[in-house]
Amino acid sequence: MEGAEVLAMLLGDVFNPLMDTIYGWGGFIVTLAGDAFIAVFPHEEANAHEQNAHERNAHEQNAHVRAAMAAWQISEHVRNNPTRWTRFGHFQFSIKVSVASGCVNWGLVQASDAPSALAQQQNAVCYFIGEAIDRCLEIDQFTPGNSVFLTADVHRQLPAQLFPAQAIGPYRELLHAQFPRAQGLGAMRAVQRVAPVEKAQHRSLAGEFRQVATVFVNFQHLWSPAAASYFQQKLFHLIDKYDGFLSLFGRVGALDVGCTLLLFWGAPKNHENDLFKALSFALELRATAPAPLRIGLTYNLAYAGLAGSPQFTRYTCFGSSVNRAARQVMTANWGEILLDPKTAQQVGPRFEVTEGGWRRFKGFDEKQQVFLLHQQRESIGAPTFQAPMVGRQRELSQMWQAIQQLFQHKFGGIILVSGEAGIGKSRLVYALQMHTKLFGQAKRRGAASANQRASIAWFHCPVDEARLLPLNPFRHFLHCYFGQNVSENESLNGERFSARLDTLIHATSDRQLAQSLARSRPYLASLMGLPWENPLAQQLEPQILRDNWLEALKTLIKAVSQLHPLVIHIDDAHWLDAETTFFLNRLTHNVDGCPFLLLITMRSPHNAAQKQGATDVYDIMAADCRKSIHLAPLDAESLHILAIHFLDGAVARSLVNVLAASSQGNRFFAEQIMLYWRESNLLDWGDQGWCLRIQEHDLFPVRAPALSANARTV
Structure with a gap:
């Protein structure tokens, strides 16, 4: 990749004098794309005292002369200075220049008529299009290196004795260029009306x-x-x-x-x-x-x-x-x-x-x-893990106590698990999920009369940062729950949705709740992008329609919780959109007899935006139904246990000390560091088990910047 840096410096070294030449002859750059640029030389418009055809033609010829002179000098400069020296050796440069004339228009592609609306974002870009640029690009593919090609129209505007050229098919190859001294430039006044020539800040x-x-x-x-x-x-x-x-x-x-x-x-x-x-x-x-x-x-x-x-x-x-x-x-x-x-x-x-x-x-x-x-x-499954959970038994016990409320047919409240990226939030949630699964299996084996309420249903609702749609995590849940497949047509997905919803309605013993669920059909369908004929919904005002969407989601969750105790896991809540935050607040009101629990995992806030997001999440939680768990870095003993399992054998204390210092107690980083040691053959088997074969001060410090792109994205 060092070559890319050298390439950038080389192009700057080559382009600087070429661009100076463009601006020196009254042109300006409109496009810079890698190893090429496009420049425009505008005509100087005739003033009030220069209205006859002869004077207008003189101004037009002036622009052609300036463009041809710039093209020739650019070509000559590269031809006379073709070699660039770098630490990788020397490189030969050549250039081809094409010149065409015609109309050029410029315009703006912009976000709105009020750019201030996106003051902190890109909201406009300038572009140039027209016959001159089109014809210039057409010539370019026929122009050989170290040559200047003109259209016949351009050459006719030039003094033949000062700009000799030879015909190459429909084009003209410029052989020499000499500026007519008697002709005034008149350049700066023309170009300043279009593009100021002050140096860039x-x-x-x-x-x-x-x-x-x-x-x-x-x-x-x-x-x-x-x-x-x-x-x-x-x-x-x-x-x-x-x-x-x-x-x-x-x-x-x-x-x-x-x-x-x-x-x-x-x-x-x-x-x-x-x-x-x-x-x-x-x-x-x-x-x-x-x-x-x-x-x-x-x-x-x-x-x-x-x-x-x-x-x-x-x-x-x-x-x-x-x-x-x-x-x-x-x-x-x-x-x-x-x-x-x-x-x-x-x-x-x-x-x-x-x-x-x-x-x-x-x-x-x-x-x-x-x-x-x-x-x-659409469907992103919850993560699974093979390595054991270490150092989080106390936190797991706290979460399991909250789960007990569900078996008493009560609302379980809200559990907020926070911590830095890679600290082990997902691993802790996975351990809780496996614990509840084993508990349900034991209850069913222990009592012949035990029913489906012994098991707990999990709704995985990840916040997809790349698709921050309103209610994004619940859209994901709906697609999974109703078996939607993005590769299938809307008709099949619609049939699958109706069948699953009908089954849930018939299984809901609370008839009033079942009727509300039936009325929610078109609103749930629209949240999944399914077309659903509902003349009434089409006539509703946006605010009323939004309320119906939120009520439909809440009704569905209440109905499912009547069949199974339910855990709703909102993952990566630091990216939570405002609409979902509003819904979570609404979801937790008047649900005392509904056995579901909100489990929210999120990063510890590090900047103002994340702190505001964390504040928004905290605001939805009443103090009497909230349990906050912050995951601290793993201690040395926990890392020791993790290393024993990861390296499949005893581990020397010296290795654990280096691991603790390098990972700073972050589980994900610790696993990546051990993977690096193993793949780089940096481990030896000693009297105390696995140890590092090099001294600690010789060890390359492997922290997040040294990891792969996938490893750093956690």
Whole structure:
């Protein structure tokens, strides 16, 4: 990856004098894409005293002369300075320049007419389109290295004796250029009306390596004016929703027949689950785009920073993964989202990915394997564990005491389990679930008259950070409970929903509750995205419709709890949306005779946003029905027991001491560190059991930054 940093510095070294030349001749940069840029040289408009055709033609010729001179000087500069030296050796650069003329329009793609509404987010991007850019990109594919190609129209505007050229098919190859001294530039006044030429404000944003998801989106054509307003709102809404960064908007090459977007996740700001956010963005954009599109997506280490010159800078990323994403998008079929093998391996079970065969990419000697991203799976199962729980017996006992309320047909209240990422919250919940399962089995074996109430039902309701829809965790629960399959059609899913709901209605002995459950049918269906004819619901005001949704969910939970004691597990509640928080508050009122319990797991807050989220969660809990459990780091004895099980043998005290210092009592980090030791052959068997074969001060400190991307995402 060091090569990406060198590449970024090389491009800056090469581009700086080239961009200075553009601005020196009165042009300005409109697009910077990797190793290429597009510049525009506007005509100087005639003033009130220069209205005749001759003067207008002179201004037009002036722009052509300035563009041709800049093109020639750029080509000459690279031709005379082709070699760049680095610590990796020397590299030869060449350049091709194409010049075309015609109309160029500029515009804004923006989120709304009131940019202040998204003051802290990206809310607009400027773009340039038109005949001149289109024709310039067409010439580019025929222009050889170290050459300047012009259209015939451009060459006709130039003094032939000063700009000699030879015909190459329909184009002209410029052989030399000399500026006509008698002709005034008139450049600065023209360009300042379009783009100020003051140098870009200095920013101390140094380049750095980041784990970056790169997303190239290519549209088959620009959307219609009728769809433009809606899609612009949707585009920036999705970028904001999934925390992406839009780096480029416009055409980037001859093969780009429509428009290309370049987006990054992980730079300039990184978030947890950047890859999953990028994947979710790609899927939702494909589903809502008004024009056919194709997407190339990679996730790898890249060098991120500012590119360009003092006059024009853009934040972007460099690296083989960025180049790979660009190659993928241009070979994808319309409607496809292509992943590289490394990214496909990191996707995990939350998305459906299949092999897409082998394709030939520009710059690669052999065909490259690709994978197709299809959809996000609705059902995410609760995690399971093989290693034993250690150091949490006291917390498990406290949670089990709260569970006892359910067997007395009482509301169990709320248990809040908090702690840092990887500390063992999910492992503790899994232990509680297994404990209740074993208890139910023992009760059924011990009493012939025992019924189904001896077992406890679990509703796993994870908060999906990448899909923060209102009531997101309960939408997930509904899909699981009613057996919904995203790969099947709505008709089959609807039949499965009705059958399961009918069974529950018939099993509900409280007739009033059963009738309420029957009335909830259309509202539950709509929460799962199932079409359901309900003329009454369509006439309701939004607030009344929302109340019916919440009441339908509460009715369903009360009905299920009459059949089984019920634990509702809200996982990752630090991402909880406001609507779910409101519903949880409503759910815990007037349920004294309903045997269910809310189990909420969440991260310890580390910033203002998370602290506010934690406050919102605490606010739903009345003091008389809340039990808060904060998980502290594991002590050395607990880590000792964990190491014995993980390494399958006795463990020396010296190893435990190093493990405690390196992991700081975090269970997940401790397991990853031991995995690293084992796979790196750093363990020896000694008199006291497993020990480290190197001294503690020689051991590479393995903390979160040294772990894999999957390991760091906990």
